[in-house]
Amino acid sequence: GQSLEQPSEVTAVEGAIVQINCTYQTSGFYGLSWYQQHDGGAPTFLSYNALDGLEETGRFSSFLSRSDSYGYLLLQELQMKDSASYFCAVRDLGTTDSWGKLQFGAGTQVVVTP
């Protein structure tokens, strides 16, 4: 089986930097992805890490350490519109049919204050 742990809530002010950590325990691991979900909305894809290191996409970056079973999402220059829930998800290492299957963490609510 698999389990993922991430903090339930993080609060920060506009312009600040927030790091959301995600630790995982898996029987097989293929990669770590991140999704954003605004209140009442659908989850949307942010990033994917399969190899160790940092992936940068604009103000957001994602990091993975396979040896530590750990990753994080870094949100820089926080804006009010970044207030949302952020989910880490592990890609299932299973049969050929499971290439796309994901196991999601419980989510981190990011609250951005003025």
Add this chain to the structure above:
Amino acid sequence: NAGVTQTPKFRVLKTGQSMTLLCAQDMNHEYMYWYRQDPGMGLRLIHYSVGEGTTAKGEVPDGYNVSRLKKQNFLLGLESAAPSQTSVYFCASSYQSASGGLSSYNEQFFGPGTRLTVL
């Protein structure tokens, strides 16, 4: 392109009633998924499909059935609704990885969700 659409958006059922949730995608994706989302529990996979005519169980399949008769549609059925099935249901779809290698990844595209209440 509409992307992934879900109908209905909201529904209230009484215990024991049945209903079908419809998911449609116009992106020619092979893979489709049904999730439920409950407060503090993230997204849990109910059933998924890797192609037309095939379905498989996810993490929480009990009480649900699915069908994928057409590539673009994925139906989720509740035969006898229970209050424990009160939740927000999301459908998602993704491409099939050509190589399935470590670095290949196909993001999942989600529909807007269906809010279901079972009384």
